[in-house]
Amino acid sequence: MKYSMIALTQLNADQTKKLAFLHHRALHSLLTDLGAPFLERYYQLARADSSVIGVCALDAQGNPLGWAVGSPTPGQVARRMSEARGWFIIQMLRALVTNPKTIWQAFLSSRLASVVMEPGAIELTYIGVDESARKKGLGRDLLGAFIEAAREKRFSSVELSVEAGNAAAIALYTRAGFRVMRSQIEGAFNRHRMELILT
Numbered sequence: 778m779k780y781s782m783i784a785l786t787q788l789n790a791d792q793t794k795k796l797a798f799l800h801h802r803a804l805h806s807l808l809t810d811l812g813a814p815f816l817e818r819y820y821q822l823a824r825a826d827s828s829v830i831g832v833c834a835l836d837a838q839g840n841p842l843g844w845a846v847g848s849p850t851p852g853q854v855a856r857r858m859s860e861a862r863g864w865f866i867i868q869m870l871r872a873l874v875t876n877p878k879t880i881w882q883a884f885l886s887s888r889l890a891s892v893v894m895e896p897g898a899i900e901l902t903y904i905g906v907d908e909s910a911r912k913k914g915l916g917r918d919l920l921g922a923f924i925e926a927a928r929e930k931r932f933s934s935v936e937l938s939v940e941a942g943n944a945a946a947i948a949l950y951t952r953a954g955f956r957v958m959r960s961q962i963e964g965a966f967n968r969h970r971m972e973l974i975l976t
């Protein structure tokens with residue numbers, strides 16, 4: 778399959794918006810439930826954050842086909858979304874009206890998801906591939922590019938959380954050498970915490 782791999786920082790505004798929509802249709806997460814405006818804001822902030830590692834695969838027309846993004850301080854980018862107070866309050870009210878269960882889930886996750894990172898670790902927070910491009914090796918390439926960038930930045934390990942029922946993702950990670958460190962409840966989700974040692 779033909780694609781070009783670029784760093785998240787190289788995405789323009791239109792591609793960033795398209796990446797938010799790709800995340801929305803390809804990967805279920807709390808941000809997905811909160812809606813497209815949250816996702817677009819998340820990727821705008823991630824693109825500008827020097828602690829974030831992000832890679833994106835583009836098709837021949839420059840549209841995102843897949844991506845991988847993470848940071849040594851998971852949650853920091855998401856937390857920064859609330860700094861634009863007016864925007865944040867309006868979006869939370871919108872989500873409260875359209876999807877009240879999500880706000881409860883967001884509250885539970887912020888209380889219960891106490892992810893403690895090992896020293897020197899970076900978290901792979903989100904990875905996904907457009908449904909039309911799956912099972913062709915792109916997920917493996919994106920994961921490989923993320924790991925390589927983490928190695929270059931001298932992180933000693935990559936950590937991630939994956940839903941226990943996500944067989945495709947668990948197969949991808951296991952084949953790349955990740956091992957389950959522990960299983961834990963995060964909000965309403967049963968997740969494995971996985972780790973790949975880089976040194």
Ligand SMILES: CC(C)(COP(=O)(O)OP(=O)(O)OC[C@H]1O[C@@H](n2cnc3c(N)ncnc32)[C@H](O)[C@@H]1OP(=O)(O)O)[C@@H](O)C(=O)NCCC(=O)NCCS
Nearest residue numbers: 804904905906911912913914915916917939945946948949
């Ligand atoms: C997980 C995901 C990123 C994999 O992307 P992909 O491009 O289809 O994966 P690849 O084609 O590179 O496959 C990589 C390995 O994973 C395995 N794999 C991929 N999809 C699989 C599936 N549905 N079932 C079992 N194994 C699978 C393959 O066997 C492959 O190993 P191999 O090439 O040595 O045989 C993709 O399924 C996806 O976007 N899922 C939705 C989003 C998601 O769940 N993200 C992870 C959140 S933690």
